[in-house]
Amino acid sequence: MDINRDDVKWVYPELANEPLVELLRRFKEYVLSDDAPEWQQLIAAAGFVNEVVRLLKWSEYRTLEDRYEEINVMSCDEIRDELMSAVNYHLEVPFEEKLNSMWRDWEFNDTGKYAKFDTIDEMNNFMCDCLEIEYSNLLELEKKYFRIDEE
Known part of the structure; x- marks a missing residue:
C-alpha cells in the first residue's frame, strides 16, 4: 500500500479552532x-465557559435523537481533547513544516536520524520533547490544567 507522503504529518489542520483560541x-x-x-464574577465565569462550549466542534461528534430533535454530544474526555487539540495546534503551527518533516523522516526512515524510535509512542514523546524546547513546561501545564494523570 502506497502512502502519500503529504498525508503523513504530526500537525493536522483539522484540529485548528482559531475562534476558540481567540476566546481563550x-x-x-x-x-x-x-x-x-x-x-x-460567577455570571462572568459561567459566560466564558458557555462561550468555550459553544465554540467546540460539536457537529463532528455523534448525534443522539431525543423526542423532538437531533443533538450532538461529547463525553467529558472528548471535550478535554477538543480543547487540548485546538491549543496544541495553535502552538504547533509556527513549527508545522519542521515537525511534519521530522515525522515523515521517521515514518519513511529517510535519513535514519530517528531510527532509534521503534514505536509511535517513542517518536511522539520525542516530538513532545522538541515542543518543550519552545514552550517550557508545556506537558506539565497540560497535565495540571487538563488533569491528564487523574484518569
Missing part, C-alpha cells in the same frame, strides 16, 4: 475586578 486569549475580559461581588 480573551479570558481576562471575563475576570472582573476584585471589588466586583462574587455573584457577578
Whole structure:
C-alpha cells in the first residue's frame, strides 16, 4: 500500500479552532475586578465557559435523537481533547513544516536520524520533547490544567 507522503504529518489542520483560541486569549475580559461581588464574577465565569462550549466542534461528534430533535454530544474526555487539540495546534503551527518533516523522516526512515524510535509512542514523546524546547513546561501545564494523570 502506497502512502502519500503529504498525508503523513504530526500537525493536522483539522484540529485548528482559531475562534476558540481567540476566546481563550480573551479570558481576562471575563475576570472582573476584585471589588466586583462574587455573584457577578460567577455570571462572568459561567459566560466564558458557555462561550468555550459553544465554540467546540460539536457537529463532528455523534448525534443522539431525543423526542423532538437531533443533538450532538461529547463525553467529558472528548471535550478535554477538543480543547487540548485546538491549543496544541495553535502552538504547533509556527513549527508545522519542521515537525511534519521530522515525522515523515521517521515514518519513511529517510535519513535514519530517528531510527532509534521503534514505536509511535517513542517518536511522539520525542516530538513532545522538541515542543518543550519552545514552550517550557508545556506537558506539565497540560497535565495540571487538563488533569491528564487523574484518569
